[in-house]
Amino acid sequence: MQPSIVILTGAGISRESGLSTFRDADGIWATVRIEDVATPEAFARDPVRVHEFYNARRRGLLDPKVQPNPAHQALAELERARPGKVLLVTQNIDDLHERAGSRDLVHMHGELLKIQCQACGDVRDCRHDLGAGDSCPACGSTGTLRPQVVWFGEMPLKMDRIYAALSACDLFLSIGTSGNVYPAAGFVQEARSVARARTVELNLEPSEGASLFHEAIYGPASQVVPDYVRKLLDRT
Ligand code: BJW
Numbered sequence: 001m002q003p004s005i006v007i008l009t010g011a012g013i014s015r016e017s018g019l020s021t022f023r024d025a026d027g028i029w030a031t032v033r034i035e036d037v038a039t040p041e042a043f044a045r046d047p048v049r050v051h052e053f054y055n056a057r058r059r060g061l062l063d064p065k066v067q068p069n070p071a072h073q074a075l076a077e078l079e080r081a082r083p084g085k086v087l088l089v090t091q092n093i094d095d096l097h098e099r100a101g102s103r104d105l106v107h108m109h110g111e112l113l114k115i116q117c118q119a120c121g122d123v124r125d126c127r128h129d130l131g132a133g134d135s136c137p138a139c140g141s142t143g144t145l146r147p148q149v150v151w152f153g154e155m156p157l158k159m160d161r162i163y164a165a166l167s168a169c170d171l172f173l174s175i176g177t178s179g180n181v182y183p184a185a186g187f188v189q190e191a192r193s194v195a196r197a198r199t200v201e202l203n204l205e206p207s208e209g210a211s212l213f214h215e216a217i218y219g220p221a222s223q224v225v226p227d228y229v230r231k232l233l234d235r236t
Pocket residue numbers: 009010011012013015016021022023024027038091092093109149150151152153154155156159175176177178179180181182183202203204205206207219220221222
């Protein structure tokens with residue numbers, strides 16, 4: 001039987017594609033405060049500021065220079081080689097996993113290229129700047145559109161699917177995440193204690209929860225992830 005694999009990715013996997021992480025010295029939280037841009041209260045207080053923050057990041061993601069790197073590609077290759085056996089759970093709001101070819105993918109913190117209406121719940125694709133006075137194309141309400149992302153204090157998406165997969169996996173991989181943000185930071189414990197899965201961290205440096213992993217491989221994602229996937233496919 002082929003092992004069932006759950007993979008959690010974070011901002012570190014997209015760094016070599018040109019996108020910033022959050023908590024590294026040159027990360028996003030070094031230049032803006034979480035309380036100003038990444039909470040529902042911030043959006044209610046100053047939607048213009050929050051829209052500017054996400055408009056800039058959306059433009060950055062759509063820059064033709066930003067492309068999937070070998071780590072994204074290796075995970076897509078793993079899914080193709082093990083159909084039905086790999087669930088990719090990303091905390092990232094970029095679309096680089098999809099662009100690399102991953103299909104069984106959960107964006108637990110939402111997607112930068114989608115918007116949601118707070119009045120009617122309509123969710124749709126968006127590749128342009130949003131303004132605080134824009135109207136919802138579905139219900140016509142004004143000032144109710146927001147990026148479809150999960151801010152602090154909000155419930156991450158598809159948690160039932162994620163916990164079901166974690167509780168039944170044989171292998172849990174955590175890639176490019178600092179382990180600072182819950183519930184994602186608790187997935188390793190869930191996989192270990194409920195599923196008795198093997199747990200492996202691939203990161204530039206030890207994460208907050210490094211001691212919880214059976215194995216750790218440190219280095220840039222574009223190198224360590226393709227190496228790991230190659231060895232895994234050779235072995236199983
Ligand atoms: C490389 C690399 C390279 C670099 N190669 N690696 C105590 C008090 C108050 C609140 C809480 C509390 N304990 C828990 C909470 C809840 C709170 C929380 O966790 N707070 C903490 C700060 C303590 N969590 C929430 O509010 C969440 N909701 C929630 O809990 O709902 C209730 C619930 C309960 C039970 C079950 C389920 C739900 C929501 C969290 C939302 C997070 N949102 C953000 C913004 C999303 C939109 C956006 O992008 O703008 O998500 S914050 C930000 O952090 C973003 C990321 O997804 C997330 C994680 O960051 P990530 O990916 O780990 O990035 P970094 O920068 O931290 O790390 C990068 C890593 O890569 C580093 O280790 C580098 O070394 C490495 N790296 N280059 C490989 N080349």
